[in-house]
Structure formats: C-alpha cells, structure tokens
Amino acid sequence: MNILSFFFITVLSFFIYICYLYSLNNDHLNNYSQWVSILLGILSGPLFIFYYWSYIRCSLQNPGYVTDIWRANAEENNIRIECRKIRNYAPNVYTVCDKCDFMVRPERAHHCSICNKCILKMDHHCPWLGTCVGEKNMKFFFLFLFYGFLITLYITLSITPTFIQSFKRNEADL
Numbered sequence: 001m002n003i004l005s006f007f008f009i010t011v012l013s014f015f016i017y018i019c020y021l022y023s024l025n026n027d028h029l030n031n032y033s034q035w036v037s038i039l040l041g042i043l044s045g046p047l048f049i050f051y052y053w054s055y056i057r058c059s060l061q062n063p064g065y066v067t068d069i070w071r072a073n074a075e076e077n078n079i080r081i082e083c084r085k086i087r088n089y090a091p092n093v094y095t096v097c098d099k100c101d102f103m104v105r106p107e108r109a110h111h112c113s114i115c116n117k118c119i120l121k122m123d124h125h126c127p128w129l130g131t132c133v134g135e136k137n138m139k140f141f142f143l144f145l146f147y148g149f150l151i152t153l154y155i156t157l158s159i160t161p162t163f164i165q166s167f168k169r170n171e172a173d174l
Contacts, residue, residue: 002130006059009128013055017048020155023162030162040158047154051147055129058141063134064120070094071104 021044023030024037032040074081074094081094081104096102097118099111110122112132121135133141 002127005128005130009055010052013048013052016155017044020044020159023159030159031165044151044154044158047147047151051144051151054140054143054147058133058137058144059129059131061137061140063122063132064136066097066100066103066105066109066118066120068103070106073106074104 021041024032024041030037071081073079079092079094081096083096092107094104094106095109097105097111099113099116100118103118105118106120109118109120111118112122112125114125115132117132119132119134121138123133123138123141125132126141129141129144131137
C-alpha cells in the first residue's frame with residue numbers, strides 16, 4: 001500500500017463529504033426544508049461508510065501475492081512447469097517468473113513492476129489504491145467502484161434542484 005495515495009484519497013473523500021453536508025446545512029446553498037436536509041444527510045452516511053469501508057478493505061488486503069507454495073503444489077499434482085514465456089493461456093501449466101528469482105507461479109499470475117511481485121489473476125496496479133488489484137481484493141475493488149458511483153449519483157441528484165433553481169434566479173435577474 002502506498003501511504004501517499006491512501007492519505008490523498010482519504011482527505012479528498014472526507015473533504016467532498018463534508019462539503020456536501022455543509023451545502024445541505026447552509027440556507028444559501030439549498031432550498032430544502034430543514035427536515036429534508038437532515039434526511040438527505042442521514043441517508044448519505046451509510047453510502048459514504050460503505051464506500052470508504054470498501055476502499056480500506058481493497059487497499060489494505062493482500063491482492064494475492066504468489067508464494068513458494070505454488071512450487072510444492074505443482075510437484076504434488078504433477079503440473080508442468082514451463083521455464084519460457086507463454087504468450088497464450090495454457091491451462092494447468094505453471095510458469096517461472098524471471099523477475100522474482102525464478103519463483104513458480106500458476107496460470108494467469110502476472111508480475112507487477114511497481115510492486116515487484118507476482119500477483120494471482122492480476123488485473124492492474126491501481127495508483128489510487130496504491131496496490132495491485134488481483135484475485136483476493138477484486139471483490140472489494142468492484143464494491144469501491146460501485147459505492148463510489150452510488151454516492152456520486154446520490155450527491156448529484158440531491159444537489160441538482162439547487163443548481164436548476166440558481167440558474168432560474170440568474171435568468172430572472174437578467
């Protein structure tokens with residue numbers, strides 16, 4: 001985990017959420033009654049908590065680092081270990097990573113040049129998470145994206161009437 005990206009996303013997320021809550025509480029920034037503003041603020045809380053929880057789980061969880069267990073697994077199950085690079089997917093063929101001291105890795109494992117480790121079912125290295133997205137944190141990555149989309153949609157829909165009304169006021173002033 002990259003501490004700088006973790007700090008950046010944490011500060012940015014809380015800043016956006018606090019600005020949203022402030023806009024709900026400020027009479028000049030919204031036209032909602034006090035009860036509607038409180039209700040919108042309360043409903044946004046669980047979305048933000050789920051969003052941040054999935055971010056924490058995804059960024060702190062091991063993405064699926066390849067360990068020495070795979071060599072023993074290959075020998076125990078008579079799985080062929082290929083020492084050269086395989087371009088296409090080959091089921092039940094393990095390869096050797098030349099960058100990880102020739103560590104045996106299963107099919108669909110790839111080496112990340114940023115983490116300098118092989119990752120099981122590696123999707124990509126995410127700079128926002130500060131880690132790779134792999135087999136063991138893929139679920140939380142998708143939850144992070146899903147809750148991020150939901151909270152963005154929620155904030156957008158709850159602030160849209162205020163924007164529309166402010167444009168109508170500006171047109172009336174002209």
